[in-house]
Amino acid sequence: MAAVVILSATTVATWLPGRADPASAAATTVNRVVLDDGFSGERGDDPDPGVWVFDGGRRDLARLDGDGRLLLTAALRTARTIEAGYGHAEARIRGIRAEGAWRALGVLDADGRVPYGRIDVLGSDRVGWDDFHTYAIDWTPTTLTWSLDGRKVLRLTPAEKGRPLAFVLNLSSGGFGTNLMLVDSVKISVRMSAPDWKTYTTYRAGQLVAYRNVIYRVREPHTALPGWQPNLVPALFAKV
Incomplete structure (x- = not known):
């Protein structure tokens, strides 16, 4: 039997000083x-x-x-x-x-x-x-x-x-x-819509982020570094 899953489309990303304005960040809708x-x-x-x-x-x-x-x-x-x-x-x-x-x-x-x-x-x-x-x-x-x-x-x-x-x-x-x-x-x-994952972005636990047309939920707060793509670091991201 199928199960109901409750989802939230609310997403907030905190950007480090000197990085791009979050309003200009690309987003993915699925x-x-x-x-x-x-x-x-x-x-x-x-x-x-x-x-x-x-x-x-x-x-x-x-x-x-x-x-x-x-x-x-x-x-x-x-x-x-x-x-x-x-x-x-x-x-x-x-x-x-x-x-x-x-x-x-x-x-x-x-x-x-x-x-x-x-x-x-x-x-x-x-x-x-x-x-x-x-x-x-x-x-x-x-x-x-x-x-x-x-x-x-x-x-x-x-x-x-x-x-x-x-x-x-x-x-x-x-x-x-x-x-x-x-x-x-x-x-x-x-x-669901979420901003696309970016390096040097600070994420909070519970946020949604998109990578390669898949949406993930952030497991742990962190600042994303090169090589920390959501599909490669399951300790930090879970597929929604």
């Missing part, structure tokens, strides 16, 4: 998958408890069907929140829905509340039981945009910007005509 669940497992098994939290603790409300799908009869959310400011989440879902894409694949803030703010309806998201449909959310620090099969259908401008997010699979309201939801897969990726 997309990283932090959750990828195809719901493999035996028929009747629970979804991975390290990834998903059952609604109200009811373990009988979600079961694997043995064919790579999740049978869901109530809300199920990710066990952890994601802190990255930019990302993309999508789920392949089968169910009858008259409206409410934000409920089929929804979000909660770090306090377990539905974010409030201005909602703009961009298109219809009515679907039938005939097939699976791809619900997606693209988020930035200031907006969340829902799409259905590639068509934008809803935009939320939260009143509180840049809050960590948990993601929810939910059929309990909003127009589902059956008491069953089938989920084929869920995938979440985040966009």
